[in-house]
Amino acid sequence: MCGIAGLIHRGKSSKVGHELQGMLQALKHRGEDSTGYALYGDTEGKNFIMRVKVGENVGEGSSSVAEDISVYDERKKTVENYLSEMGAKIVKEERVLPYSLRYEIEYNKEDLLNFSQKIESIPGVEILSMGKSLEVIKDLGNAKIVCDRYNLDKVVGTHAIGHARMATESGVDIKSAHPFWGYPFSDVSVVHNGQLTNYWNNRRILENKGMRFMSECDSELIAVYLAEKMRDGASLEEGMKDSLSGLDGVFTYFVATKDSLGMAKDTMAAKPLVLYESDDLVAMGSEEIAIRSLLPQEIDTYDPFDGEVKVWRI
Amino acid sequence: MANIKTSEKKTKAQSMGLHTEILTGKTQQKFFNPDEAENFYYWGTYDVDFNKRIDLDVKDLDCKEANRKIDELMNQGYGTIVIKNPQGKHSLGVGILNKLNLIFEGSLGYFGVGSIDGPTVRINGRVGWSCAENMMAGKVVIEKNAGSCFGAAIRGGDLICKGSVGARTGIDQKGGTIIIGGDAGAFTGFMMQRGRIVILGDVGINLGDSMYDGTLYIGGKIGSYGSDAVESPMTKSDIDWLKRKLKVAEIGENYDVSKMTKVVSGKKLWNYDALEPTEKKGAI
Numbered sequence: 184m185c186g187i188a189g190l191i192h193r194g195k196s197s198k199v200g201h202e203l204q205g206m207l208q209a210l211k212h213r214g215e216d217s218t219g220y221a222l223y224g225d226t227e228g229k230n231f232i233m234r235v236k237v238g239e240n241v242g243e244g245s246s247s248v249a250e251d252i253s254v255y256d257e258r259k260k261t262v263e264n265y266l267s268e269m270g271a272k273i274v275k276e277e278r279v280l281p282y283s284l285r286y287e288i289e290y291n292k293e294d295l296l297n298f299s300q301k302i303e304s305i306p307g308v309e310i311l312s313m314g315k316s317l318e319v320i321k322d323l324g325n326a327k328i329v330c331d332r333y334n335l336d337k338v339v340g341t342h343a344i345g346h347a348r349m350a351t352e353s354g355v356d357i358k359s360a361h362p363f364w365g366y367p368f369s370d371v372s373v374v375h376n377g378q379l380t381n382y383w384n385n386r387r388i389l390e391n392k393g394m395r396f397m398s399e400c401d402s403e404l405i406a407v408y409l410a411e412k413m414r415d416g417a418s419l420e421e422g423m424k425d426s427l428s429g430l431d432g433v434f435t436y437f438v439a440t441k442d443s444l445g446m447a448k449d450t451m452a453a454k455p456l457v458l459y460e461s462d463d464l465v466a467m468g469s470e471e472i473a474i475r476s477l478l479p480q481e482i483d484t485y486d487p488f489d490g491e492v493k494v495w496r497i
Numbered sequence: 498m499a500n501i502k503t504s505e506k507k508t509k510a511q512s513m514g515l516h517t518e519i520l521t522g523k524t525q526q527k528f529f530n531p532d533e534a535e536n537f538y539y540w541g542t543y544d545v546d547f548n549k550r551i552d553l554d555v556k557d558l559d560c561k562e563a564n565r566k567i568d569e570l571m572n573q574g575y576g577t578i579v580i581k582n583p584q585g586k587h588s589l590g591v592g593i594l595n596k597l598n599l600i601f602e603g604s605l606g607y608f609g610v611g612s613i614d615g616p617t618v619r620i621n622g623r624v625g626w627s628c629a630e631n632m633m634a635g636k637v638v639i640e641k642n643a644g645s646c647f648g649a650a651i652r653g654g655d656l657i658c659k660g661s662v663g664a665r666t667g668i669d670q671k672g673g674t675i676i677i678g679g680d681a682g683a684f685t686g687f688m689m690q691r692g693r694i695v696i697l698g699d700v701g702i703n704l705g706d707s708m709y710d711g712t713l714y715i716g717g718k719i720g721s722y723g724s725d726a727v728e729s730p731m732t733k734s735d736i737d738w739l740k741r742k743l744k745v746a747e748i749g750e751n752y753d754v755s756k757m758t759k760v761v762s763g764k765k766l767w768n769y770d771a772l773e774p775t776e777k778k779g780a781i
Contacts (some may be wrong), residue, residue, distance in 0.1 A: 475584045483623070488680075490684050
């Protein structure tokens with residue numbers, strides 16, 4: 184089933200980590216195999232924030248195989264060597280969990296493709312996000328568990344999207360969890376609710392064009408699909424409109440960039456979405472109770488129509 | 498499958514043309530018999546007094562607790578129940594099978610007031626997906642917008658939304674009337690079998706797709722017609738009926754119903770009335 188939620192503050196910042204946690208926790212009955220957050224900081228720093236995983240969470244319910252923690256240490260060391268080789272200077276390093284790393288790095292080149300390919304050439308290593316305001320945090324468990332584990336409650340930012348996952352198409356692991364980074368574009372992330380039926384056809388075409396897939400989760404296709412459109416010069420909104428015919432199946436998805444938040448709904452309108460829109464806040468989720476966790480007072484909400492694409496800026 | 502044979506001794510219902518067959522075997526005939534109306538008991542119903550009014554705050558209750566509380570209040574004879582702080586909770590007010598004035602001071606989530614038979618419901622907010630699904634009788638008025646699958650499979654009653662609704666409104670509708678003050682999304686009246694849908698605003702694509710029977714009246718623009726949905730001329734009785742219904746629904750005052758588009762089934766995909774009930778059962 185899965186649940187998605189997103190919010191954007193316009194003209195101000197807020198505790199988006201706490202707010203999104205409340206929204207996703209309200210949707211936990213839609214799936215709590217894993218939960219993911221894409222949080223956008225209120226100011227764009229000059230350094231890149233890179234979230235990397237060097238292993239999987241092998242706790243209860245996980246479909247991953249346990250590895251020795253020394254393997255994680257070796258991978259971490261290789262990541263740091265590669266960063267140094269590519270001229271990226273580590274300003275700050277945080278090992279949140281044995282398998283989860285956060286680096287703040289000084290890196291002056293704009294092309295993240297070669298950079299990402301080099302880092303991900305290390306077996307078992309995946310960049311969860313790369314950007315100057317974006318941080319993707321995802322792990323097994325419901326929203327509260329993941330929020331507490333990564334201390335997201337105090338994160339301040341302008342906008343955020345998140346996902347509560349019931350695993351159907353692929354395993355219970357971090358690599359299949361949402362949000363997906365719009366590799367190799369800085370600060371682009373995607374969450375999706377639905378099923379894509381032309382996943383393998385599109386994947387073969389996109390892989391032949393040099394795009395990368397890290398999981399077998401159909402939702403990853405949306406991030407790769409949009410990234411490929413943007414690589415070819417399309418705007419985010421153009422890419423999203425194109426996806427309504429290019430992607431087959433049922434879907435409602437959110438995509439976020441450093442300064443915007445967008446939603447798209449398939450032409451069958453088969454997946455739910457409730458939207459609240461005011462001058463200073465847009466909040467949306469698979470169910471109204473997600474929005475109510477943020478705004479308990481009586482408000483006007485509505486369902487976007489079939490084939491609708493909307494984008495808001497901060 | 499049960500064997501089917503023609504009844505030799507006709508009951509009152511059968512003489513009224515309601516049933517012409519009896520079932521034997523594992524499935525037994527359990528139709529309502531008007532001859533035994535006095536002995537008929539509808540499980541889970543209460544005699545309530547509309548003048549007995551009470552407020553119920555469901556802020557800290559989950560849907561099961563809230564519905565149980567409503568049931569208790571009806572059992573105590575309360576005929577007007579005002580629900581405070583529903584806050585988008587799912588499945589509130591479901592399964593009410595008697596007369597009742599039920600007022601929600603706020604919005605409902607999914608499956609609100611589903612499977613009801615008789616109550617008059619007013620929702621001073623919005624409703625999520627599948628509101629009033631399987632409604633048998635009664636009246637439901639929503640002051641704001643509604644989600645998708647609004648009035649799915651209703652069999653009777655009046656369902657009124659003063660705002661706009663999502664996709665698949667009246668999907669599988671088998672009777673009753675759905676009235677929408679605003680716009681409606683794609684697949685409105687999808688696989689509709691009986692009843693009427695009135696949309697004062699625009700509708701999306703595939704209107705009335707695969708409809709068996711029933712009638713749609715559209716006031717605004719139509720995105721596209723679905724398979725087997727065709728236009729039909731408006732008659733005087735259509736206009737009179739629409740005027741009366743909109744007045745009762747307190748919606749579309751001064752609306753010119755004569756300019757609405759009437760849509761019915763072309764009956765090329767599946768002719769709903771061509772088969773007798775016995776033949777239909779055999780076909781299934």
